[in-house]
Every structure is written in structure tokens, then in C-alpha cells.
Amino acid sequence: MKRQQDVIKVLNELSKEELIRIIVKLAEQDDLFKNSLLVKYVQGKDGAQQLALLKKLMDAIVDKYTGEEGFIPYRDTHLFAQDMLNLLDEADSEMDSGSALEVVLMVLREGVASFQYADDSNGDIGMLVEECLERIRAIVSGLQDEDLSSQANIFERLLNVCNSDIFEGWDNFETDMLQICTEFACEQSFRQQLKEAIEQKIAVAAQMKYGDYTVEALLQLLFQLLKDYGSLEEVNKFMEEHLQYSSFRELAIEQALRGKDYRRVIQLAEEGEQQDQRLAGLMSKWQNYRYAAYKKLSLRNEQMQLAQELLLNGDYTYYQELESLAEGDKEDFYRAILIELKKSGNWRTRDVYLKLISDKDDRDEMLAYVRSNPSAIENYAARLSADYNEEVERIYSNYIYKAAGSSTNRKEYKQVCAMIKRYRKVFDSSGQSQIVGKLRNEHSKRPAFLDELSKV
Numbered sequence: 278m279k280r281q282q283d284v285i286k287v288l289n290e291l292s293k294e295e296l297i298r299i300i301v302k303l304a305e306q307d308d309l310f311k312n313s314l315l316v317k318y319v320q321g322k323d324g325a326q327q328l329a330l331l332k333k334l335m336d337a338i339v340d341k342y343t344g345e346e347g348f349i350p351y352r353d354t355h356l357f358a359q360d361m362l363n364l365l366d367e368a369d370s371e372m373d374s375g376s377a378l379e380v381v382l383m384v385l386r387e388g389v390a391s392f393q394y395a396d397d398s399n400g401d402i403g404m405l406v407e408e409c410l411e412r413i414r415a416i417v418s419g420l421q422d423e424d425l426s427s428q429a430n431i432f433e434r435l436l437n438v439c440n441s442d443i444f445e446g447w448d449n450f451e452t453d454m455l456q457i458c459t460e461f462a463c464e465q466s467f468r469q470q471l472k473e474a475i476e477q478k479i480a481v482a483a484q485m486k487y488g489d490y491t492v493e494a495l496l497q498l499l500f501q502l503l504k505d506y507g508s509l510e511e512v513n514k515f516m517e518e519h520l521q522y523s524s525f526r527e528l529a530i531e532q533a534l535r536g537k538d539y540r541r542v543i544q545l546a547e548e549g550e551q552q553d554q555r556l557a558g559l560m561s562k563w564q565n566y567r568y569a570a571y572k573k574l575s576l577r578n579e580q581m582q583l584a585q586e587l588l589l590n591g592d593y594t595y596y597q598e599l600e601s602l603a604e605g606d607k608e609d610f611y612r613a614i615l616i617e618l619k620k621s622g623n624w625r626t627r628d629v630y631l632k633l634i635s636d637k638d639d640r641d642e643m644l645a646y647v648r649s650n651p652s653a654i655e656n657y658a659a660r661l662s663a664d665y666n667e668e669v670e671r672i673y674s675n676y677i678y679k680a681a682g683s684s685t686n687r688k689e690y691k692q693v694c695a696m697i698k699r700y701r702k703v704f705d706s707s708g709q710s711q712i713v714g715k716l717r718n719e720h721s722k723r724p725a726f727l728d729e730l731s732k733v
Contacts, residue, residue, distance in 0.1 A: 327372065328379050335364055335387060342395075349395035358401035361388060362408060374423065375430060378416050382434075385409035386443050389450065410453050417460045425464070432461045436474055448482065448491040455498055462502055475499055493522045500525070520545070521552065523559055530566050542570040561592065568595075577602060589617060591625025593632050611637065640664055651676045655696070658703045670704050674712055681716050681726075690729040697733050709733070 342349045342357040349357050361384055372380070388405045395402055413435070420428050435458050444451035455475060461467040479495045482488035496519055503512050516532075519525040526549050533541040549563035564587055571579045581602050584595040596614070603610040611633075618630040634642040643657045644665055654673050661669045677700065681693045693716075701709040713730055720726045 325376075328376065328383065331364060331367060331380055332383060334367070335361070335383065338364065339387065339391075347394060349391070351396040351398050354395050354397060355399065355401045357391070357395060358388075358405040361405050365409070365412060374416055374420060374427065375434075378413065378431060378434065381409050381412045381416070382438060385413075389443055389447055392447070406447075406450055410450065410457065413454070414457050414460075417457055428461060428464070429467070432458065432467050432470075436470060439474060439478075448488075449494070451478070452491065452494045452498070455495070459498060459501065462506065468502060468506060472499065472502060489522075493524060496522065497524060520548070523549070523553070523562075527562070534566075534569070537573075539570040539573045543567055546570070557590075561587070561590070568598075585617070588614070588629060589621055589626055591629055593629045596629070596633060615642065644668070647672060651679075655699060658700075662703050666704075670708060673700055673703070674708070677712055678715070678719075681720065684726070687725045687729065690723075690726045693726075694729045694733050 338357070338360045342353050342360075365381060365384055385406060388402060388409055391397075391402050391405075397403060417431065417435075420431060423431075435454060439451055439454050439458070444454070455471070455478070458467075458471050458474075462471060475495050475498055479492055479499075482491040482495065485491070500512070500515055500519075503515055507515075516525050516529055520529060526545060530542055530545045533539070533545065546563040546567035550560055550567075553559040553563065564583060568580065568583050568587065571583060581599065584598045584602065588595040588599060599614070600607060600610065615630065615633070618626045618633070631646070633639075634646070638660075640661055644661055647654050647657050647661070647669070651672055654669070654676050658669055658673055677693065677696055680689075680696060684690055684693055697709060697712055700712070713733055716730060717727060
């Protein structure tokens with residue numbers, strides 16, 4: 278702060294001519310400083326002049342951060358993105374919508390391009406591009422009072438951008454831009470142009486190896502246009518024609534649910550399962566819909582069969598459903614389900630199994646699990662110690678000894694000692710002392726371990 282005050286004092290004592298010479302010299306040495314100065318203080322500039330000045334300033338920002346390497350490292354990417362965002366704020370607030378749009382498009386183009394020359398591990402460039410799109414959306418939203426000619430200019434400019442190479446390789450941003458263009462769809466001629474542009478994009482994306490996601494996103498834009506401006510018949514026809522895409526199948530299922538057409542729900546869900554067998558998330562979604570329809574139709578056997586399948590696939594919520602549907606003794610049913618869960622043997626059913634025995638407080642089953650999986654002892658020791666104190670203590674201490682034997686550095690020694698402290702919360706201090714003493718004897722040549730043990 279004192280140095281800053283000293284600089285201010287010196288500058289205050291200089292003449293205007295001397296200050297000008299200093300600023301000119303700095304401007305000659307630093308393009309970023311020079312262009313920032315011109316953007317901020319040049320008077321009477323029109324939109325084109327301001328855009329040209331901002332372009333020079335933007336180029337200076339890029340040069341500053343890319344340097345001789347031509348690449349922006351991770352540590353500088355955030356600052357680069359912030360400077361680019363600040364550039365948007367440098368635009369004159371009095372600029373007309375067309376000029377303001379050109380400023381944002383200029384930054385947007387460079388922002389997308391910078392994915393190729395910046396390390397965006399933290400998502401700063403993505404944030405910059407998204408902010409540009411938000412600014413464009415705000416400009417479009419403010420056009421309501423503009424005449425049709427002005428709106429047409431903006432719309433056509435945005436559509437031209439979508440048809441350029443600015444978003445090459447970044448289809449999601451292109452789709453966002455097309456979504457912004459739907460704000461103009463109330464005008465029939467604009468709507469027709471947009472529809473044709475989207476259909477062309479779909480045709481191109483359909484030929485791409487991984488274009489399905491893009492095609493689906495673009496189809497959703499067309500669908501929204503139909504919902505807003507088409508007939509109900511057109512909407513339903515479009516939805517039925519695109520059931521191969523999960524979003525449209527889900528819309529159709531939801532529509533059938535609202536109409537209480539549960540047979541149709543089952544049909545759509547089964548077709549989805551057949552189509553998406555390799556996609557676990559979608560399979561689960563369609564099966565959940567099918568189960569809901571079975572329940573509405575009181576199809577008890579179908580419910581039982583599907584609920585068990587879902588449970589064995591890892592969805593624990595279906596245990597209560599199964600239990601409520603089961604006839605006969607509930608304990609026998611519980612034991613039968615345990616057998617099925619243990620027979621399956623994958624990680625999903627293991628998690629269901631552990632959740633179930635925990636909720637049922639089945640301590641015999643917990644102990645059996647711990648015997649086979651000693652690494653789980655810390656999760657169950659407190660609950661099991663009252664009924665099986667001696668065996669649980671032996672499993673716990675042996676697990677500690679094994680962990681100590683495989684530890685090789687201070688971090689791992691600390692983890693072993695933390696385990697010993699947790700052991701003490703379940704068992705008495707004499708057991709802890711015995712463990713510590715044994716470890717001291719067995720690892721007497723590990724001074725770092727002995728040091729950590731002294732802190733227990």
C-alpha cells in the first residue's frame with residue numbers, strides 16, 4: 278500500500294506532458310495496455326469502430342496468455358477466461374443490439390477456438406462459451422420491441438453462425454444456439470427457415486459415428502416447435518415416429534400413464550427394454566415403468582417376477598414391494614431372498630444383501646459375512662460385539678495385525694493407529710494395550726511406526 282501511495286504521489290507531481298510520455302511509452306511496450314486504453318477512452322466511436330478496437334484487445338489477450346508456446350497452461354486458463362469475459366463488459370452499453378451481438382459472437386468464436394489451445398481441465402473455457410450464449414439469449418429476449426426487419430437481421434445472423442464452422446466438433450453448443458433461435462419462431466417465415474436448418478443438421482449428424490445424441494437433441498427442438506405451433510395430431514405422430522430415442526419413448530409412456538392406458542405403458546416399456554438391453558440405466562427406467570403399470574393393473578404374478586428381477590439387479594427399494602406381495606411366512610420369504618442374493622454374487626446384489634441384513638438387524642448373517650470378509654469388521658463390530666464379543670474381537674485384532682504387516686510408510690502407519698483407536702471404542706483398553714504391545718515387538722525396526730504407536 279505504501280508503494281502505491283508513493284507512485285500516486287510521484288504521478289501527481291508530474292506535468293500533463295510527462296504523464297502522456299509515460300503512457301505512450303507503456304502503450305508501445307504493451308499491446309494489451311494500449312488496446313484497453315483505446316477501448317475505454319476513444320470518444321465518438323461507432324459500433325464498427327468499437328468492434329475493431331475490441332478485436333485488437335482480444336487478440337492482445339490471446340497473445341498474452343498463449344505466449345511463445347502457443348498454448349495456455351492449466352494455471353493460466355482461468356485468468357484468460359476472466360479477461361475474455363471482461364472484454365464483453367467493455368462493450369459500450371449504448372451499442373445497438375446488432376453491434377452488441379457482434380461483440381459477443383467475436384468472443385464466442387475465440388472461446389470455442391480456445392478449446393484447442395488451452396488446458397480446460399477445470400471447465401473455465403466451457404464457462405466462457407456458456408456465458409456468451411447467455412448474453413446472446415439476453416440480446417434476443419430484448420428484441421420484443423424491435424421492428425420485424427431488425428429481428429430478421431439478428432435471426433439471420435444467428436442462423437448463419439450455426440451454419441458456419443464456428444461450432445465444429447462442439448455440437449452441444451450449436452444446438453444451444455439453435456435453441457436460442459426458437460425465440461423467433463412466432464414468425465412463420467423464421468420458423469420455416471429454422472426448421473429447415475435443423476433438419477439439415479439432423480441429416481448430417483445421422484451420418485456421424487456418434488451422432489445419435491446430437492440427432493436426439495435436434496429432434497427435441499423440432500418437437501418443441503410442433504408443440505408450440507403444430508396440431509396435437511402432428512405432435513403425437515412425431516413422438517411415435519421417434520420412439521427409438523429414449524426421451525421420446527419416455528414422453529409417450531408418461532402420456533399413456535396420464536391417460537391411464539397401462540397396457541400401452543407395458544408395451545412401450547417392453548419395446549424399450551428390447552431396444553436398450555446393453556444400457557443398464559435405460560433398462561432400469563423401462564422396467565420401473567412396466568412395474569408401475571403392473572401395479573395399476575393388479576397383475577400380482579408379473580409384479581412379483583419383475584420386482585425380484587429388479588431387486589437382484591441392485592434396486593433395494595423393491596424388497597418392500599416383494600415382501601408385501603409374498604404369501605406365507607415372512608421369515609421364510611426373507612431367508613429365500615438371502616439365498617438368491619448370495620447366489621448371484623455380483624457387487625449390486627452384494628450391496629442389496631448388506632443393506633437388507635442391516636435393516637433386519639440379522640446379526641448371525643452379519644457375523645457370517647464378516648467371517649468371509651474381515652475387512653468389513655469395522656462396519657459391524659459395534660453391533661456384533663454384544664452377542665459375539667470374543668470372536669468379533671479376534672477378527673478385529675487379526676485384521677489390525679494384517680493391516681500393520683502390509684503397511685510400508687508413515688501414512689499407512691497412521692491409518693493402522695486410527696484403526697486401533699476405533700477398536701478401543703468397541704472393546705476395553707486392555708485389548709488395545711495388548712495390540713499396541715504386540716505391534717511394538719513385531720515392528721521394532723520401524724521407528725516411524727513406533728513413533729505413531731506412541732501417540733495411540
